[in-house]
Amino acid sequence: MNRKHPSVMRVFIFALLSWLKISSSAVFAQGPGPRPSLPPIPIKGDTTHTLTKHFTQASSEPKKTDAKGFIQRWLVLEPVKKNIARNNIITDNFLKTTFSADNFSNDYNMIPKDGESVKIGDQDLKWYALDSKTFNFNLYHFTYALNKPKYGILVWLVTVINCTEDIENVRMSAGCNSGSMWWLNGQETMILSGDRDMIADNVTSPRITLKKGKNIIRGAVINGPGMANFGVRFIDDKGEPVKNFTISYQ
Amino acid sequence: MKLNIKNIGKLALAIGCLSAEVNAQIGKPFIHDPSTIMESDGKYYTFGTRGGGLVSEDGWTWNPGGERPGGGAAPDALKIGDRYLIAYGATGGGLNGGHNGKILTMWNKTLDPKSPDFKYTEAIVVASSDGNEDCDAIDPGLLLDPTDGRLWLSYGTYFGFIRLVELDPKTGKRVEGNKEINIAIDCEATALLYRDGWYYLLGTHGTCCDGANSTYNIVVGRSKKVTGPYLDNMGRDMLKGGGKMVMGSGGGRVNGAGHFGHWKIDEGVEKMSFHYEADLDMSGRSVLAIRPLLWKNGWPVGGELFREGTYQIESERRGYGLELIVDFTRMPGGFRGPRDPNEPIVKVASQELKDVIDTWPKGEIGVRAGDYIARPHQKWTISAVPDGGGNPGGPYYKIVIAGTERALAATADAELITVPKFTGAAEQLWRIDQLIDGTYRIMPKLIPNSNEKLALISSGDSTPTLGKFDFNSDNSKWNFKNQ
Numbered sequence: 001m002n003r004k005h006p007s008v009m010r011v012f013i014f015a016l017l018s019w020l021k022i023s024s025s026a027v028f029a030q031g032p033g034p035r036p037s038l039p040p041i042p043i044k045g046d047t048t049h050t051l052t053k054h055f056t057q058a059s060s061e062p063k064k065t066d067a068k069g070f071i072q073r074w075l076v077l078e079p080v081k082k083n084i085a086r087n088n089i090i091t092d093n094f095l096k097t098t099f100s101a102d103n104f105s106n107d108y109n110m111i112p113k114d115g116e117s118v119k120i121g122d123q124d125l126k127w128y129a130l131d132s133k134t135f136n137f138n139l140y141h142f143t144y145a146l147n148k149p150k151y152g153i154l155v156w157l158v159t160v161i162n163c164t165e166d167i168e169n170v171r172m173s174a175g176c177n178s179g180s181m182w183w184l185n186g187q188e189t190m191i192l193s194g195d196r197d198m199i200a201d202n203v204t205s206p207r208i209t210l211k212k213g214k215n216i217i218r219g220a221v222i223n224g225p226g227m228a229n230f231g232v233r234f235i236d237d238k239g240e241p242v243k244n245f246t247i248s249y250q
Numbered sequence: 251m252k253l254n255i256k257n258i259g260k261l262a263l264a265i266g267c268l269s270a271e272v273n274a275q276i277g278k279p280f281i282h283d284p285s286t287i288m289e290s291d292g293k294y295y296t297f298g299t300r301g302g303g304l305v306s307e308d309g310w311t312w313n314p315g316g317e318r319p320g321g322g323a324a325p326d327a328l329k330i331g332d333r334y335l336i337a338y339g340a341t342g343g344g345l346n347g348g349h350n351g352k353i354l355t356m357w358n359k360t361l362d363p364k365s366p367d368f369k370y371t372e373a374i375v376v377a378s379s380d381g382n383e384d385c386d387a388i389d390p391g392l393l394l395d396p397t398d399g400r401l402w403l404s405y406g407t408y409f410g411f412i413r414l415v416e417l418d419p420k421t422g423k424r425v426e427g428n429k430e431i432n433i434a435i436d437c438e439a440t441a442l443l444y445r446d447g448w449y450y451l452l453g454t455h456g457t458c459c460d461g462a463n464s465t466y467n468i469v470v471g472r473s474k475k476v477t478g479p480y481l482d483n484m485g486r487d488m489l490k491g492g493g494k495m496v497m498g499s500g501g502g503r504v505n506g507a508g509h510f511g512h513w514k515i516d517e518g519v520e521k522m523s524f525h526y527e528a529d530l531d532m533s534g535r536s537v538l539a540i541r542p543l544l545w546k547n548g549w550p551v552g553g554e555l556f557r558e559g560t561y562q563i564e565s566e567r568r569g570y571g572l573e574l575i576v577d578f579t580r581m582p583g584g585f586r587g588p589r590d591p592n593e594p595i596v597k598v599a600s601q602e603l604k605d606v607i608d609t610w611p612k613g614e615i616g617v618r619a620g621d622y623i624a625r626p627h628q629k630w631t632i633s634a635v636p637d638g639g640g641n642p643g644g645p646y647y648k649i650v651i652a653g654t655e656r657a658l659a660a661t662a663d664a665e666l667i668t669v670p671k672f673t674g675a676a677e678q679l680w681r682i683d684q685l686i687d688g689t690y691r692i693m694p695k696l697i698p699n700s701n702e703k704l705a706l707i708s709s710g711d712s713t714p715t716l717g718k719f720d721f722n723s724d725n726s727k728w729n730f731k732n733q
Binding site for chain 2: 086088089091092093094171173192193194199201202203204205206207235237239
């Protein structure tokens, strides 16, 4: 009889149970708080941090919407770091208070310049003029590419809609992960509170008019843990996309 | 409160009021064998057995006022061009009497007895039975075939066959040389309708004319040809007694549904008119009834009147629930996954109105739609407004946040708001129609400063607004889920 084998097995089983106990404690024994992390699984990491993977530098030539009317060109400010444990704290008043406090300018018709920096709190943040390669604009990819915080972020956005004539009775339409507010020509149009996902046409504005000439959209997206992105377009009273305008960042 | 006799009486009355169901047309809707409802000069008319009929200005309150000469039984009405064709039966006596009936038709330019154009043409006989043949020529039903413009009339009762004849749509006379066709047996009060390539024959079975003891019920068969054969959902020919039930007992205080009439209000909004043999809340008398008509797998299904109660108002578009735009109030605790399985189980109290109402603004509050988790800002109590008027098949309702008087209202710019207290204003009154697919249309009685007829629609998943109703879009549809 080999008496050593059972002893080795006992040690192994003890070690396994100890690990399982530690792991299960880490997973389950949480009080109120964010959903706990799952045990790490080794995966092949993407270590390339480049904007051109998901975006292109916006050109000076005005751009059209995509086929479904989504606006892919945005001036995007580097993220303001925010400490947000869970997204369902994002109420209407939270959004209004936060966006008011961490604002780069109270002039909602101001158009930032590509490459310029602004200061919010103690952070120096830079503007980027980018075209998204997809219908929506993925802020996780944006912040990852810049080696900036990916979670717990507030990102300011600006774009310019150029109309050759008044376009009446349309609605701005947005989806975002997780919360956001939107303004058109200085007027608040939409507020997306709560733990939302990137759902096209999730929220629409009241009926508005895109005026002849320049129309300035300001947006602010905030997100705690997880993916952060948004998609914006205009729709008519039948829900069809409005596309008879161009988009620029100047 | 002392529970003396007087107060017990008051309490009983209050409980009675709270539990009252809005289940019948109001006014004096007493009629037997009502004809298909017709609109004429802005009013609605239906005629019944023995002459006369009912009139309504809104489709909900009905009173005597229709005029039809000739007496007899069970008329039907149909508008052809700018004239109304009325058909009725001159019976030979009914169940235990003779069966030598006649079907007559006559025209009128208007159904409004006060109109100078109100004058019936002389009635002409278009079908008859001799008293011994297997048919009793009463209970006519008219159909103008939308595919070819031909005019058909079904008639008959339990005494033998239901028959079909062709009439001339210009004269209302029998087409010369036309032979009657047998299309069903042993039912009565037939009606015909056409929809999506099918002809539907509706008939009434069961016990007629015995008040609260009547078992009258409406059944249907369908055919690809107007001449039949009309088969039910099991493939039984109506010539062999087949028929799928469309409407029977009202399930409570009304019973005995008979004499179907089809009423298309709008695309996707259809009603069926009929009579209940007895309304126990109205002396057990025979009354007019109007219910939603639904279509399921190509078959007509009788719907029910909207029931008052507290609901989630769910958008058909995404499934979000209508809610006040107020800050979300968290309940205590967070993620509670698998812990010690022996931990005592306790009930966690639901969030209640008193827990959150002080955090809400006191004035007007906007409305959106969001993920529904049965919170106080998402529950709506819907109740009929007694003096609010009505519409075809229903009263106007108020829609308030449960436990409050905060009421949903339409705004002048065709958006939605809630006002702190229901005042009865027309923009706070809502019409609720069940659609043919079982979902609902919700419409304000009035848009301030506007004559537009708009409905509650979704412009985005979370954005309810007011817009033109479109049955072909889920933006226009809503569901009510009991809370």
